[in-house]
Amino acid sequence: MGNGNRRLKLEDIARTLGVSTATVSLALRDSPAVAEKTRLRVKEYADKAGYIYDRSAASLRTSQSNMIGVAVHDIMNPYFAEVFHGLEEALVEKGKTILICNHKDDLQRQQRFIDTMLQHRVDGLIICPSIGTKPNNIKRIVSQGIPVTLVCRDLAGSGAPCVRGDDYNGSYQITKHLIEQGHKRIAMVGGRRGSSSGKDRNSGWRQALLDAGLNPDEQIDIPEAMTQKEGQGAAFELVHSKQPPTAVMCFNDLVALGVMSAARRLGIQPGPGLAVTGYDDMEGVGNRSPALTTVSNGATEIGELAAQLMLRQLKGKPVSLDVPLVQPVLRIRESAPPPGKTLKAFSPA
């Protein structure tokens, strides 16, 4: 019971039991160099006496901490939360502790975090790199012998493997779906073009249009939006443009929700009045009305994969920098039907 005293250390146990600290250390870690009987004796006493292992001391000696640093853009984004979930499960199972940071696409913040992690001697870093991250920043870490795994956003020349979905393909598919529904004027909203996901999803959209004989340059392309609020803003812009689109392909589900709610406020019924698609298939978007047509990109799977890749690197096994992309799957639901009789207003309430 909470004796106000100093914490117990190996030496204390050793003295009490009449053995050396070396023996105690070895025993606690199940080294075969110590006899079964002694091991039991040590463990039992340590347990009873409430011994608490000091990882700082161990880290100092061994130069490794059993900690993994995770930096993502924003854990509040349900999509990242899901990725994180996959990550965490796999890592805690292996006894790793997670240090976390939301860098919010702020380079300085990200750098500060990385520095701190290095000071803590983390065993590895899992990063969704902030937009504008220089490949060299990552490369430097890797060349110090600290494994880095990127998630969601790739960074050419960083020397680190990246686990992510096939953004190009996903957006190509869903745009193609819109085209097949009969849409001819299809906007794209959102996505930071400075990130690989923003870039790739935009390319998919362009290519799908081109392949269908539609000219992407005549379509509407509104970059940057990432959140629900920004999606709303974009929707206003779209509706008031000279030639409003009949469909809008959004960078992610959040933006799509924003677009739909703005449309509603403008008297346009999302779905019949304006086809809207999302990306990510966040939890719950299939249950709304209209149920969101979107792309499931296997967030949990991406998290798990990244964790596995990290663990493999920690074991010293070399990993290929060329990780196969996780394949997305289309979720056709209700929010993107064929074009209606043009933008038909309906009275709310």
Added chain:
Amino acid sequence: MGNGNRRLKLEDIARTLGVSTATVSLALRDSPAVAEKTRLRVKEYADKAGYIYDRSAASLRTSQSNMIGVAVHDIMNPYFAEVFHGLEEALVEKGKTILICNHKDDLQRQQRFIDTMLQHRVDGLIICPSIGTKPNNIKRIVSQGIPVTLVCRDLAGSGAPCVRGDDYNGSYQITKHLIEQGHKRIAMVGGRRGSSSGKDRNSGWRQALLDAGLNPDEQIDIPEAMTQKEGQGAAFELVHSKQPPTAVMCFNDLVALGVMSAARRLGIQPGPGLAVTGYDDMEGVGNRSPALTTVSNGATEIGELAAQLMLRQLKGKPVSLDVPLVQPVLRIRESAPPPGKTLKAFSPA
């Protein structure tokens, strides 16, 4: 650039500069005991040479790590994500690093995490205790001199202060609002009765009914639901009960969304056909249709407050265990109008 060599240490810098390691250590930490000139010289060289501070060594020496452990039920829950957000902002500003864990209301998982944190010599712990946590488990940590701050869920007898919203008052208010709208049969859905928030929100509902001369025992009370999916299940149960309610007060927004989507599937229009209220005022719920009537309980504020409380404890200042509850504020929107002409079906599509 990445010399494959050993990491630089204080001693190396000292040798190069012809001073002692003590001087270097002091200089880097801006001690007034070292002359301005030397300090600059040291810092400049350390910077140029790419020195990386080793926190394990420092932790070992000083018995503190600058790390704070945070254990919550589930970071994927947007509400907790918001609390976490408040926490993080306040903590990183003070140079703290966050160790995180989702305990998922699994006691064993929570305990493992706590143990690991203690081994890492975290400076403090911020915990939303798993349901079923024994006050003693927390008390033991506190009595070791490690500050603990609880968030969202209180735990009497734990010896740790708790920052949380006034759940009783919030649910009382919103139930009262439903009553004022003319509802007489008001169900409550969700909330683990083993947690303070579940218990308090349920009490608020009961008391509001009693104060209005309604008998809580005749109303419908479905505990446990916490997620959208569980909310859907509950909705089916409600609608098919002998005397279906005209309003349902949900434990949180997630459950409310579930109830509304299920209602819709059953041909009932959420709002006019069935009044639904949420709790938490998660981002975006005001933009949906119908806009959710709910209670904003200041998640970010709770997170910030908890962080402040922790920081104060870290400075050694004693804090009162009696923290004033964060006052919730009602968000009256569209989802809880007066009762319609009883459950009126409407045709979807």
Added chain:
DNA sequence: CGTCCCTTGTGAAACGTTTTATTACCCTAT
């Protein structure tokens, strides 16, 4: 009986900081 190997156990040197007590030095006032 001596030699060798195997099993257990140990002493002591790291690991890279922080901090306390002490020294070295220079300046000023007597």
Added chain:
DNA sequence: ATAGGGTAATAAAACGTTTCACAAGGGACG
């Protein structure tokens, strides 16, 4: 010239592990 006082710098002892090299004992085998 000497004492006193302030400023800068330092030596060395922690902090609690891990691990390397070695020692002690005990069979087995020649």
